[in-house]
Amino acid sequence: MKILQKLADTNKEQPELKAVQVKAGTASATDTEIRISTKTSLFDGFYREGFQVEDSVYTEPNSRFTNNPIRSFEFNLATFLKDLEFVTPSISNNEVRYSLCGVALHGKYMVTTNGHTLKRAYMGNVDFENTEYERGSIVPAKAIKFLIMILKECKKTVNSVHVTLCKRGISFVIGDYLLETLLIDRTYPEYHRVVPDLDGAQSFEYDQKEMKKVLKQLKAYNKAHNIIGPLMRLENKQAIRDDFVVDLDITNCPIPCGFNMKYLSDIPSGIAYIKDNIIPMRIESGRYTSVIMPVRNV
Secondary structure, eight states: OHHHHHHHHTOTTOTTOOOEEEOOOSSSSSSOOEEEEOSSOOEEEEEETTTEEEEEEEOOOOOSSSOSEEEEEEEEHHHHHHHHHHHGGGOOOOGGGGGGSEEEEETTEEEEEOSSEEEEEEOSSOOOOBTTBTTOEEEEHHHHHHHHHHHHHHTTTOOEEEEEEESSEEEEEETTEEEEEEOOSSOOOOGGGGSOOOTTOEEEEEOHHHHHHHHHHHHHHHHHTTOOOOEEEEEETEEEETTEEEEOSSOOEEEEEEEEHHHHTTSOSEEEEESSSSSOEEEEETTEEEEEOOBSOO
């Protein structure tokens, strides 16, 4: 139990502690309430960055996280981890709109957006419908962070993840781990509106490795010329900004359009669809859909 041991090691008086409940208010996505436990023991503590545990006291488990279960699911652990790693880069850290500060489970999809990019993973024959929340149950970013850590620790020994969705909370069972968290008590935005349809769109092959290469060269160029900014224009088989040009071998954008290369290089390879330089570009990568907002005047 490497993750929980790190938490326990910060408390020298009770080194046998094997689990943690992260306690705070539910007013924002970064201050949510999470409980992580194993089949051994449970204690209360307040989590801070760097695995600090404070004011630790033993307590009995409670069910406020998982009252009124709606339905349960079982996912392959490796696939579930891959899906989370795909969507998490688009989680927003803007607490002004903290409904975006998490992963939305809506219908058959796992969705995140930060206003620059939107990512949607198709989860198969499931239904995350929750009558308490019109457009999805939002799992807080901090809970997702812990969940990914646990999944990575268990991926060699555990094959499946058991998920129980409740009206106000959600739980994940991974081997001997149990992670429970309250959901963000807000309605997720109507993200469907920013996913462009494919009617009339021009398609082209998009290669993530090329975009990462462009971003790396752009950073070097910016440093050499004392410039700040990751913006470039895709035009046919070139990425362009002023007199800086990078030739591309695979990606061939038929409509000149500007993008933030930091966000674009984070999208997996696939087939891109574009209509013009003011409508978001949509990239399909198997079960994954990515949408990136264009940038004008690049």
